Amino acid sequence: MAGDQGSAQPAAGMQVSWIAYAAILIVGFLSLFSLYMGFINYGDNTDIAIIFIFLGAAGFAAIGYMLFRGKPVATAKDDTLTIKKVEVYTTLECPKCQQKRVRDFKRGDYVFKDDEPCTRCDGLMVITKIARKKEEEDKKKKEESSWL
Ligand SMILES: [Zn+2]
Structure with missing residues (x-):
């Protein structure tokens, strides 16, 4: 009966985040408990109280560290990171x-903007198109098809 299990493994990212959330919950509960014990014992048992408060504070520091470190990892697979390397060009027409x-896209470019004087006549060149570079799109398509 045991041999029926398939060899497919779950996504590693899912497991890591689940364990992280469980760890944060457990550490958070223990930290709260330590702080509570510390404040209860503060009157008659100051030495033990200080140890409990220190443990609680350390626990919350660990949670802060985990959340601070965990956030970029959680969004690492988002599409937002793949957008940054897109090149944009501007087409001008007289x-x-x-x-x-x-030419390359410049800040402040928009379609129908009178941009720069024409090099052939005395007219002003108008921006007619702002688009991504084609090679970039072709590369993306190739990558997508190779993944399938
Ligand atoms: Zn012209």
Whole structure:
């Protein structure tokens, strides 16, 4: 009967976060209990009370450390981290002579903005398109298909 179990393993990330939450709950409960014992004993047994309060404070410090460390790990698999390396270009067009120019995106660029003087005539070039670089999209598609 024992051989019926499959060899598929659950996602490691799920297990780690579950254990972390359980550990935080247990440490939090123990810390609260230690602080409580410390305050109860403070009157007649100051030495023991100080040890309990110290344990409680250390427990809360450990929880703070776990939460501080755990947050980036929990969001590491989100899509937000893959967005940062996208390159954007701006396409400019001259309405007078139809000359086209492509340059890197600059802060403040928006479509239909009169941007810079035309190099061929005396007109002003207008931004007609702001888009991501194509190679970036192609690379992404290739990556996605190789994962499937
Ligand atoms: Zn022009």
